[in-house]
Amino acid sequence: MARPLLRGDRLLAAREAVGLTREDLTLALGLSSPSRIKVWESGIERPRPRFVPKLAAVLGVEPLSLLDVDPDDPPLAALRVAAGLATNEMGAPGMSVMTYVRLEDGRPGSEPTDKVIAAIAAVLRIDAALVQSAIRRSRSDHPAETSLR
Template structure:
């Protein structure tokens, strides 16, 4: 599945709402140039995952607000980005990166064990019901994409 995109329009609106220039936001994020903010706002580039929560904190918004997802029903990839993690950073006790990637992609299969769900919850910093809902959303999105492509 495609990674959720940063909504450049929301990034710009949040920045302007608190009266920050691109230069000021770049300084807060310790970026070498405000050009990075411009390319994110215009959609020419996506920020690395680690910048999503940093942007949200600097702007005083929920990280999910900056992504093109339903904040009330985000897929697993959106929760990962909101936590500022790349896929290879989602690992823990009883959780391999490959297991996580299969879940994030929404591939059909057996429901993950409680241990896997607890590990994802801990790594992403969200409660287990939120992870369970995100896995279901990821699977619905995968099924819809497969039906569309088929």
Template sequence: MARPLLRGDRLRAAREAVGLTREELATRLDLSSPARIRVWELGLERPRPRFIPRLAAALHVSPYHLLDVDPGDPPLAALRLAAGFATNELTAPGLSVMTYVRLEDGRPGVDPSDRVVTAIAQVLGVDVPRVEAAVRRSRSDNAALASSGG
């Protein structure tokens, strides 16, 4: 399943809109070089998930604005990225990383238990209905990908 991508064009536009140079943004993020900002803006590399919410905060935009997703109906991966987590960090009592990955990938199967959905919501700092909608979106995206042969 394709993961949401950082939109380099949106990153650059947001940076310019707040009047920051690449150097200034790199300093705010404690990066060793503004070259990292450049490669993200050009789409040559993806930032680690922990940088998504930090970038958004520095640029005064929603993390979803920086991702290639519908902010009103994001898949589970976008919720995770917006919160700054890598997949291997999504664990909590009642939630294994593998259970989370299956849900994020949108694999068909039994609906997640209330305990699993609640655990994901707590880790990501969002409400339960948002997680439920994101799981549905992830499954919908997976089904569309499968039917297109992708």
């Protein structure tokens, strides 16, 4: 699965709902120019993952609500982006970055061990059950899995 996109329309709606201007949001995030917010809202560019939880905190919304995923059934990539992490930040004791990437991509294969699930949950600071559900969702989005149905 490709990295979940920040939905510009959701960002704009959330910003307007709390009465912030682009300039206000720029200052709150420590950015140099409101044009960055404008290109995010228009969908021309997407922010780096580290900005997603910061945006959500300033706007008073959940990070997943800003992404183009179902917040009630997010894939693993969305949980990572909502946590503000890049894929290269997902290594942990007992789990390589490549192991994580294979799971995020939804590649078919062996089931992740409890140790790997726990490692992902620890890095993302979420419940292991949510990680397991997200891995299943990622696999259901994978072209090889959907072609087998």
